[in-house]
Amino acid sequence: MSPMPDTILRVGRFDPAEFAARYAAPLFLLLLIAVFTALEPRFAHPLNVFNILRQVSISGLVAIGMTFVILTKGIDLSVGSLLALSGLVGAYVAKGGLDDRFALGGAATAANPLFLVVLAALAAGMLGGAVQGLAITRLKVPPFVVTLGGLTAFRGAALLFSGGGPISGFSADYAWWGQGRIGMVPVPVVIFLGAALIAHFVLTYTVFGKHVYATGGNERAADLNGVPTRRVVFITYVISGFACGLAGFLLSARLNSAEAVAGSGLELTVIAAVVIGGTSLFGGVGSIVGTVIGALLLGVLTNGLVLLNVSSFIQQIVIGITLVAAVTLDQFAVRRRQAQ
Amino acid sequence: MKPPILELKNISKHFGAIQALEGIDVQLGQGEVVGLMGDNGAGKSTLVRIIAGNFQPSAGEVILAGERVRFASSAGARQSGIEVVHQDLALCDNLTAADNVFLGRELRRRIGPFSILDYRAMARRAAELFSELQSETRPNDKVRLMSGGQRQAVAIARTRLSDARIVLMDEPTAAISVRQVGTVLDLIKRLRDRGITVVLISHRMPDVFAVADRLVVLRRGRKVADKPIADTTPEEATGLITGAIAVA
Incomplete structure (x- = not known):
């Protein structure tokens, strides 16, 4: 019996659309770095490099969680609000209440050990994610709607919880997580990169990671083959909530203050980072490496334009165009895939 | 009969x-x-x-x-x-042939406390199944790049995983x-x-x-x-x- 007659050999076949969709972000990042370094000597100074990384680390962490969600063809618009709420919950626990919410150097009044603070912030984030995940998987409400509701509701909850004002002035231990350094590297950067490594490992080498890609690629097929798709989708929203909790804690530590308005509009930056990093909004395609590159690209772009004294209005235009260009490439690649 | x-x-x-x-x-x-x-x-x-x-x-x-x-x-x-080959084959286009064959029953190996996907074993077994089915499907190719016959082979290979x-x-x-x-x-x-x-x-x-x-x-x-x-x-x-x- 002869082998299949029409096996098509495609190894080494170069597809420009595929190549562009895949490598546009890293190439553009390198180009930006080269241009900024050439135009502005301060850009490549180690202090500035770490500055960029630190700025990127908070939104980058949230973007890692968002990557899981978008890979399953979902979206999480609630991240900014959830970040604010979990930061406040952590700060509340740190202070043991709202009585001396403005006391500086709160060491004297520190009511609870730091690990409880972190646990509380993470639990708040994961709970918020779990509630949304349940609504999406059990009640079958589209993720866009559920998390749009979350965007408003969690912000309202944060305002209600804090009475509108900030909770500020933490112990040195607390602030170290946002302001400290390990060697030269800011602590949030270490956490961001550590989280990226773990997330990359999970997506690439675990059954859960494979099921995330399968669910995003073809949910019905995954279902028929015994993938617990509802559980997979649910967990991705919990992961996103976890990332918000961690980021909320780190941001409050960095600012030495937790506020209900923290992270306003963060969802847009984060989704932009994920999408620019090559993760498809159509699900099933993307990576953590891409998301880290997307987050860095936005950080470098903003920082470089600031150093070059470009108006922040123009920065927004540039970022907007970059985002649309990234999605255009993705669309193009998708159409090519379908045509094949 | x-x-x-x-x-x-x-x-x-x-x-x-x-x-x-x-x-x-x-x-x-x-x-x-x-x-x-x-x-x-x-x-x-x-x-x-x-x-x-x-x-x-x-x-x-x-x-x-x-x-x-x-x-x-x-x-x-x-x-x-009892195995089924579904009408639309139930394939995930974004995954490789081997990933699809083992979808829902992935092979794992332990590294310390972690249980990780055994890509090599899955690719090897998938390659055996494809050659058994006399199909030239390659385990590490993405399904979306495959011809109808190859996709069919991937769906059928699933039925050969177990007895x-x-x-x-x-x-x-x-x-x-x-x-x-x-x-x-x-x-x-x-x-x-x-x-x-x-x-x-x-x-x-x-x-x-x-x-x-x-x-x-x-x-x-x-x-x-x-x-x-x-x-x-x-x-x-x-x-x-x-x-x-x-x-x-």
Whole structure:
């Protein structure tokens, strides 16, 4: 019996659309770095490099969680609000209440050990994610709607919880997580990169990671083959909530203050980072490496334009165009895939 | 008639007021290829889904290798050696062939406290299955880059992962080119040669007559024919499907 007659050999076949969709972000990042370094000597100074990384680390962490969600063809618009709420919950626990919410150097009044603070912030984030995940998987409400509701509701909850004002002035231990350094590297950067490594490992080498890609690629097929798709989708929203909790804690530590308005509009930056990093909004395609590159690209772009004294209005235009260009490439690649 | 591996006794299934199947008796012999035909809505897919554990019958019993069974889900049927090749093949285009073959039953190995995907073992096993099926599908190619025949091979390879006793194929030749149909029919013959029972649902008369040992025709939820393929003709089958011939 002869082998299949029409096996098509495609190894080494170069597809420009595929190549562009895949490598546009890293190439553009390198180009930006080269241009900024050439135009502005301060850009490549180690202090500035770490500055960029630190700025990127908070939104980058949230973007890692968002990557899981978008890979399953979902979206999480609630991240900014959830970040604010979990930061406040952590700060509340740190202070043991709202009585001396403005006391500086709160060491004297520190009511609870730091690990409880972190646990509380993470639990708040994961709970918020779990509630949304349940609504999406059990009640079958589209993720866009559920998390749009979350965007408003969690912000309202944060305002209600804090009475509108900030909770500020933490112990040195607390602030170290946002302001400290390990060697030269800011602590949030270490956490961001550590989280990226773990997330990359999970997506690439675990059954859960494979099921995330399968669910995003073809949910019905995954279902028929015994993938617990509802559980997979649910967990991705919990992961996103976890990332918000961690980021909320780190941001409050960095600012030495937790506020209900923290992270306003963060969802847009984060989704932009994920999408620019090559993760498809159509699900099933993307990576953590891409998301880290997307987050860095936005950080470098903003920082470089600031150093070059470009108006922040123009920065927004540039970022907007970059985002649309990234999605255009993705669309193009998708159409090519379908045509094949 | 070969010794039956699966018996359906007086199976009925209704969805609310709609009677999808009524009093169906079918026996599947070991290593037999049974062509299941019928018009749209005749109840073919319902019958297959009852065998595959997706649906539970409203009445009647399913007897697998002499034992009465009742599957709560497709996973239960799969554990008992019943595999399905779905009409649209149920493939994830964004994953590789090997990923798809092992989807839902991935191989893992332990590294310290972690249980990680054993990509090498899965690729090796998938390659063996593809060569067994005489398909040149490469395990690490993405499914979206594959031809219809290769995709078919990936879906069929899944059924060879465990010791399947029965393979249900829902319209396996509907979505592929005429050239590739022959390949799929060869695959079915090879499954049969290994003693595996195949149920072939098809609208394509030539396919059924090329590989099936027996023909079962459903019309409006009832069995109207069940006879060796040698004793019937495409003309009679068409008549049975459309109702021009009431029963045979």
